Amino acid sequence: MTASQALVQYKGRDISEKLFRSDKTFIGSRSERVQSAQSMSSKFFIEFVALIVRNRIYNLLKKQMIRMESRQKYLTVPAAIRELEKIEMVRRNNKVYKLDHAVTKTQKIILSSFGLDETDISRNAEEYSKMLTVTQSFMNKEEPDDGEEEID
Template sequence: MSASQALIQYKGRDISEKLFQSDKTFIGSKSERVQSLQSMSSKIFIEFVALIIRNRIYNLLKEQMIRMETKQKYMTVSAAIRELEKIEMVRRNGRHYKLDHAVTRTQKLILNSFGLDETDIKKSAEEYGKLLNSSQSYINKEAPEDGEEEDNRGN
């Protein structure tokens, strides 16, 4: 292992330890706000999984930053999540769901860190749109139309 790889490994472990120490402020473990021991156990487990995911995102963004020549402000975990939250779908013409905007250059760089690209996002959006359309048509079939319900008052 080279010195730079060892440093990356060390920093990753250091970050993990700092994440677990800062768990009280990051995830909200300062006060558990649960009713039972089972609820507390479930909450701690979810926090643990969230910290693992956050650490993985951090490592992927850090690797991308190393490959890039300049340091970018949007390559932190919180900034990357905020940027990716801007990718959203809207309902067009009252029927079909589509991406609201094109994927920006910044979003493409962040997605590239995760091994994704614009075509992956478009494909996923298309699949989600089909699912939403089919679920909406199912809901419309199940809901009674106006005038179909009988008024049983006074009968």
């Protein structure tokens, strides 16, 4: 193993240890707020999976920052999540869901670090719109009667 490979390996382990140590800060593990051992076990499992996902996001954003050769403020995990949360769908007059606005340059850079681009977002938005339309039509058919009978 070369020195640079060893450094990358060490930093990866160091980041994992820091991540688990800081678990209480960003996941809310400071207070458990559960009533049973099973609930506690489930909460720890979900926290563990969330830490794995967060670490993966961190590593992908870090690689993007290295490729860009400059430190960008929006390439931290909290900032990237805040930026991506701005991508939203709204229901228009014809009851079809569409993206509220175009994907910004910052969002495109963040998405590219995950191997996605604007067309992926647009395609997924169209798929979600179709699913929501089908679900809405199904829910409208299944609405319960209010107890009144129709009089002819």
